[in-house]
Amino acid sequence: MANENSAGFHFPGAEVLSDGTWYFVARKDKGMNDPYGSTEAVKYNPVTGEVTRMPAPNERDLEEPGKTSYSCYVSELSPNELIAVFDLMEPRGHKTMFDEKTEGMCYCELRITRSHDNGLTWEPSEPLSYKTPDLMVPSRIYKTKDGIVGFNVEMHNHWEEPYREPIQARFIYSTDGGRTFDRASFVPHEKDFLAGDARTTIDKNGRMCVFFWGYDLRENRDLAIYRSFSEDGGLTFSHVEPINLKKQITSPFYIDDDTYMCIYQERFSEHPGLYAALSYDGGMNWDTENAVPIFVKGSAPKSLNAFDSGNDQAYTFGYSTLTKISDDEALCTFWNANGGSTAISFCTLKIIK
DSSP states (O other): OOOTTOOEEEEEEEEEOTTSOEEEEEEEESSTTOSOOEEEEEEEOTTTOOEEEEOOTTTTGGGSTTOBOSOEEEEEEETTEEEEEEEEEOOTTOSSSEETTTTEEOOEEEEEEEESSTTSSOOOOEEOSSOOTTEEEEOOOEEOGGGOEEEEEEEEOOSOOOOSSSEEEEEEEESSSSSOOOEEEEEOOOTTEEEEEEEEEEOTTOOEEEEEEEEETTTTEEEEEEEEEESSTTSOOOOOEEOSOOOSSEEEEEEETTEEEEEEEEOSSSSOEEEEEEESSSSSSOOGGGOEEEEEOSSOOSOOOTTOTTOGGGOSEEEEEEEEEETTEEEEEEEEEOSSSEEEEEEEEEOOO
């Protein structure tokens, strides 16, 4: 039974490894308002049900006084070779993970670390070679066409750096197999538009399709889910365009031809929950009437403000991700309230053709 001393878990990530195990990593904290926390990692064997605790990729970094981390993603580049991207954040006396002055995340630095033994040990982390203090909210690393390795990221102008837009979506990448992340692509979008919480799928021809949660920073309101394509492995991206789905974090999953699956968060409605739906026209229109519920909350939140970190009623589930198991099966991971605290949950989604 949860009590005031119970720990919660948020911001999960998952990877399906070549040895058949699933690697999970998540933030452990005292709630969404907790400015400090640790990172926990485990491996799960889907055949035996065995759970094995693993060292977290950012374990050394979190030993530094005053440092915390809100998200960490692990990706397998080849058997036994793992790479992780995470933020190293400094709350600097703030009461939450958010800076009261900027109304954004507290100052952080994105870092990379690697494991050569399937996650048993991790190298000391290093900052990105691509330098700017405003990168935050990374997504998982992908190996794209022609060996390009990279990840989508948000760039917020909280720290008065002189660039064109107050916020940008970028793709940070490496051309040497993931050793040096020193380059960035821009994802074209309008001014005052938050292309947030990027989620990616790659089709059979290597084309990347990235979904973004759209948010109007001037009007402070949710927009539709937006998408952008890259035909060249992340070197260039198309201008973002809205799809016919107005939700929050949405993860796409390519099936074949024009058929896609997605999971989406229906947070601010009369029927909040996490759902899976299909599209038959390349991901523009979605069959939400026949969407499959994955996790359903019984009532709408008291606040419609997506950034109301003090309103726990608005945050009882979320941060969902999809990880490919096979061409017709995906691993869905998310956090959810479980009677006073929060836990990481998962399920598998299989497409029946």
